[in-house]
Amino acid sequence: MSSEFARGVARGFGHVLRPYPIRDIPAGASVDLPGRGPTYVTDSGPKDAPAVFLLHSVLTTGLLCWYPVIPELNQRYRVITMDQRWHGRGIRSDGFDLVDCADDVVALADTLGIDTFIAAGFSMGGGIAQLTWRQHRQRVAGLVLCSTGPYFSTRDPAHRANAQRTGRLLTATSRFMPKPSRRLDDTSAHTTVWAMRQFLSTPLAQMGQFGDGLGEFDSRPWLGEIDVPTSVVVSVRDRVVEPERQQLLIDGIPGARRFEVDGGHACCVLGAQFFIPPFTEAVDAVSEVSIGA
Template sequence: MIVRADFARGMVRAFGHVLRPYPARDIPAGTMVDLPGRGPLFVTDSGPRDAPVVFLLHSVLTTGLLCWYPVIPELNKRYRVITLDQRWHGRGIRSPEFSLDDCADDVVALADELGIDRFTAAGFSMGGGIAQLVWRRHPQRVTGLVLCSTGPYFSTRDPRLRAQSRRTGRVLTAVDKLLPRPRVGRLDDTSVHTTVWAMRQFLSTPLSHMGHFGDGLGVFDSREWLAEIDVPTSVVVSTRDRVVEPARQELLVDGIAGARRFEVDGGHACCVLGAQWFIPPFIEAVDAASEVSIEA
């Protein structure tokens, strides 16, 4: 237990040097929502009820709030904003398997539960793949897409790399045993320093499932149907990204008819670690993708 506590304190100090302190107290409160036949997950629903709806879909190893908390207050000025914890992330659905298809269907099931007919789907990294699949599997529900620091695929199907991913998963399983699992009540405590709140959010996702996340990401590939996307689409390109390289992000700009490109001078975690540069182009991108809804 001492080792786990010391490890956590070290991570908090490391985050404290790089995490811009957008106050956690400014984020919306959330609740658990039980999706019939699917399971319970943590959801936030904020902003004007009569405004256009934006679903924010998070990246791997984060949560709905951890990925998006800096941008939510600004977005709430003219949008109803929904976040959710995806499967096995934070307080997401616990299921036997992890797939982006299931995550996409969860989004629409949640929209049904909230009485939301149509919406803009905005995704960061893994969430960008989920957003594309929400359109692919439920095109009548999506009015626009905002795809950030993401691409039409996440990894090659090379079996050697898949094997490497599984080995990494085994290592992370060992590391996971050192990490203190935050109590559920503490995840909602926004009175603490933002860095402490962020670390609690991060530690709420079991690293031992990284191998499953890698498998789920590895089978995603939208290149065969990318040109079929027929809703307003914004692509936010992180120009210093070393995880999803800019050239792969540009495939979305080139492959989706009428897609508009927005640029952020940042790396792969720019939605949080560099949020001051991410927020302005992201808001412009949401406005562009939601233009039809706003006019309506």
């Protein structure tokens, strides 16, 4: 595992230590994607409004990554979250590949009867959003890419072995933490308790697979082909995906617009009050062009 990914794992715990307060979290349900498997989905907001798929970061869930911003978006968008493969209550499959995750997004859109949508992704989710456009260009009306870049890590011969060691360490640590069980949907608990249950619903032993999947992603050869309205939300204090790498998206995608948040790599949850305004502005900017909202 690269040192970058290790830092990301460490900051993953930060998502659950001092999270943004819970408010108006939508109810969800397991949705079976034909030929692919079941995953946990929330679908909230006006059903006739422009659809926005929120794609989460590694070691989180659809709700854990995005719950602070959903109430704001619900005022004018249909907002969908889903747990990616091996995350939370997502599909269990052989291996982990961002290409499969991108195909899952469109499979869910098919199931929900959504033709076109805005794909918004945070960190790992930003890579999935880019791949969703590449593989299903007629379905993605726009992109909102947050705290992410055109690649995640270099390929390192020791990558998998290190990731597996980290996975074993986190798995051992998790034995002393509360188990999620059926209380994942209990938002009456303290925010930290709810968030910890969400975090622990992802099998930490899959760290090696996650590292491999992220390491395979590299959109630099085809960034210039992206032809839909794109907003890039740059976390200017990010030490996991440094701002310079996030800027590569703006430089590489024709017409991409930059929005800034004064925060680090967990800004969607830690200090979310600073993330919500530029993120919603970024979504509005894409929607106005792509859908005419």
